[in-house]
Amino acid sequence: MPPVARDSGGQLAGFHRMGDGIVDFGWSPRVTALREQLLEFMERVIYPNESVYEEQLTDAGRWTVPPVMEEMKREARAAGLWNLFLPDAKWGAGLTNLEYAPLCEIMGHSLMAPEVFNCNAPDTGNMEVLAQYGSDTQKSRWLEPLLRGEIRSCFAMTEPAVASSDATNIATRIDRDGDDYIVNGRKWWSSGAADPRCRVAIVMGRSDAKAARHEQQSMILVPLDTPGVRIVRSLPVFGYDDAPHGHAEILLDEVRVPADHIIWAEGKGFAIAQGRLGPGRIHHCMRLIGMAERALTLLCERVGERRAFGRLLSEQGVIMQWIADSRVEIDQARLLTLTAAWKMDQVGNKAARKEIAMIKVIAPQMALRVIDRAIQAFGGMGVSDDVCLARFYASARTLRLADGPDEVHREAIAKLELKHQADRKKIVGQGGAR
Ligand SMILES: Cc1cc2nc3c(=O)[nH]c(=O)nc-3n(C[C@H](O)[C@H](O)[C@H](O)COP(=O)(O)OP(=O)(O)OC[C@H]3O[C@@H](n4cnc5c(N)ncnc54)[C@H](O)[C@@H]3O)c2cc1C
Structure with a gap:
C-alpha cells in the first residue's frame, strides 16, 4: 500500500478582502490544536486500520459492523474528537463552519474516517435537524443516541417514480389519522438504511396536496422497526456496495407512526x-x-x-x-x-x-x-x-x-x-x- 497523505490545507493566514467584507482564514488556537490532534489520530489509528476494516467487513459477510470501527470510535470520543461538525455548543463542539472546514478536510482523506469521529453523512444532517427543529421527546429518543454514536439514521427523500431533484415532486403520502400519521410510498438511495445500527429514517412526504407549493411537504421520523417498513434492496454505486451502510430502496406500506413524530410541524419539509x-x-x-x-x-x-x-x-x-x-x-x-x-x-x-x-x-x-x-x-x-x-x-x-x-x-x-x-x-x- 503506498504511503498516505500526511497533511493538507496550508494555513491561509491573515485577512482577505471579499466582495462582502474582510475574511480571516487564520486558525484559532483551538482549531490549531484540534488539527494537530486529528492529524496524529489519522496517522496512528485511521490509515493503518483501513485495510483491517475492509478485511473484517469481508470476513463477516459485509452487512455487519467491523469491530475495529467501534474500537476507533471509542478512542476518538475519549480524545474529544467527536461531533466536531455540530455548531450548537449544547450538543456538539460549537465550532463555526469556518473553524470546522480544515478539520473536515482532514477527515476527507479517508472514506472511513468521518464515521470514526461521528461526523458522517447522513447522520450529521439528521442530527442538525433534530438539534434545530426536534421536540424534547425527539431529542431524547433519537438525537442523544445519535450523538453518542450508538445508533445510525437515514434520510429518505428521493423516490424512483419521480424526478426527485425537484423536491416538489415527492409523492410519498403522510396522512393524518386520529393521533397518528400513515405513511405510504417508495424511496430509494436512502444512504445508511441498510446498516444494522440504523434505527430511524427522516422521511419527506406530502401531507397536504392543496397547500401552497412549498408547504405541501413534511418531514416525519419513522423508526425502521415500524410494521410496514421494508428494506427492499441496497443499490450499488459503480459496483461498490458501500457496506455496511448501503443505499437502500425502502417500501413504506401503511406505516403508522404517532403524530408527535412529525418534525417541527406539518408543511415544514x-x-x-x-x-x-x-x-x-x-x-x-x-x-x-x-x-x-x-x-x-x-x-x-x-x-x-x-x-x-x-x-x-x-x-x-x-x-x-x-x-x-x-x-x-x-x-x-x-x-x-x-x-x-x-x-x-x-x-x-x-x-x-x-x-x-x-x-x-x-x-x-x-x-x-x-x-x-x-x-x-x-x-x-x-x-x-x-x-x-x-x-x-x-x-x-x-x-x-x-x-x-x-x-x-x-x-x-x-x-x-x-x-x-x-x-x-x-x-x-x-x-x-x-
Ligand atoms: C450515492 C448516492 C447517495 C444518495 N443518498 C441519498 C440519501 O441519503 N437520501 C436521499 O433522499 N437521496 C439520496 N440520493 C439521491 C439524490 O439526492 C438524487 O439522485 C438527486 O437528487 C437527483 O434526483 P433523481 O435521481 O430523481 O434525478 P432526476 O431528478 O430524475 O434528474 C435527472 C437529471 O436531470 C437533470 N436535471 C434535473 N433538473 C435539472 C435542471 N433544473 N436543469 C437541467 N438539468 C436538470 C440532471 O442532469 C439530473 O441529473 C443519493 C444518490 C446517490 C447517487
Whole structure:
C-alpha cells in the first residue's frame, strides 16, 4: 500500500478582502490544536486500520459492523474528537463552519474516517435537524443516541417514480389519522438504511396536496422497526456496495407512526430542508478537498519512484502539468469553500446560498479531475483496489448527483446572479456597466 497523505490545507493566514467584507482564514488556537490532534489520530489509528476494516467487513459477510470501527470510535470520543461538525455548543463542539472546514478536510482523506469521529453523512444532517427543529421527546429518543454514536439514521427523500431533484415532486403520502400519521410510498438511495445500527429514517412526504407549493411537504421520523417498513434492496454505486451502510430502496406500506413524530410541524419539509442541506452539503465539499489532497500526494509519490523510457515519470512534462493543475485547482476550491463557510457563519445559510451552490458545483468536479490524473499516473494499479483511488473516484462522482445535480445548482447560481445584476442596474441606472 503506498504511503498516505500526511497533511493538507496550508494555513491561509491573515485577512482577505471579499466582495462582502474582510475574511480571516487564520486558525484559532483551538482549531490549531484540534488539527494537530486529528492529524496524529489519522496517522496512528485511521490509515493503518483501513485495510483491517475492509478485511473484517469481508470476513463477516459485509452487512455487519467491523469491530475495529467501534474500537476507533471509542478512542476518538475519549480524545474529544467527536461531533466536531455540530455548531450548537449544547450538543456538539460549537465550532463555526469556518473553524470546522480544515478539520473536515482532514477527515476527507479517508472514506472511513468521518464515521470514526461521528461526523458522517447522513447522520450529521439528521442530527442538525433534530438539534434545530426536534421536540424534547425527539431529542431524547433519537438525537442523544445519535450523538453518542450508538445508533445510525437515514434520510429518505428521493423516490424512483419521480424526478426527485425537484423536491416538489415527492409523492410519498403522510396522512393524518386520529393521533397518528400513515405513511405510504417508495424511496430509494436512502444512504445508511441498510446498516444494522440504523434505527430511524427522516422521511419527506406530502401531507397536504392543496397547500401552497412549498408547504405541501413534511418531514416525519419513522423508526425502521415500524410494521410496514421494508428494506427492499441496497443499490450499488459503480459496483461498490458501500457496506455496511448501503443505499437502500425502502417500501413504506401503511406505516403508522404517532403524530408527535412529525418534525417541527406539518408543511415544514422545505423550511427544514433549507436548514439541513446547507452545512451538510458543504461538509461534502470540505471532504472532497481532503480526498483530492490525498490523491495528489499519492500521485506525487508514485511518479517520483517509477521510471519509464529512461526517466522518472515525475520528469515528464505532461505529468508536471498534472501536478501543477491539481495544486491550482485544489487551492481554488478550498478558497471558495472557506468563503462559503465564512459567509454561512456571518449571514446564515440562506444568504450564503449562492456560495454554497458554487462550491457544490466546483468541489466534486475538481476532485474528479485530480483523482483521474492520479489514476492515470498509477497505470493499471490506479483502477484496482490496491490503492484507494478507484473508490475515491466512484464516491466523488456520486456527489455530482447525491446533493442535487450540478445543473440544479448552476440554475440557482444563474438566477441569483441575474437578480444581482438587475438590482445593480436599478442602483446605477441604464448603461452602468459601460
Ligand atoms: C450515492 C448516492 C447517495 C444518495 N443518498 C441519498 C440519501 O441519503 N437520501 C436521499 O433522499 N437521496 C439520496 N440520493 C439521491 C439524490 O439526492 C438524487 O439522485 C438527486 O437528487 C437527483 O434526483 P433523481 O435521481 O430523481 O434525478 P432526476 O431528478 O430524475 O434528474 C435527472 C437529471 O436531470 C437533470 N436535471 C434535473 N433538473 C435539472 C435542471 N433544473 N436543469 C437541467 N438539468 C436538470 C440532471 O442532469 C439530473 O441529473 C443519493 C444518490 C446517490 C447517487
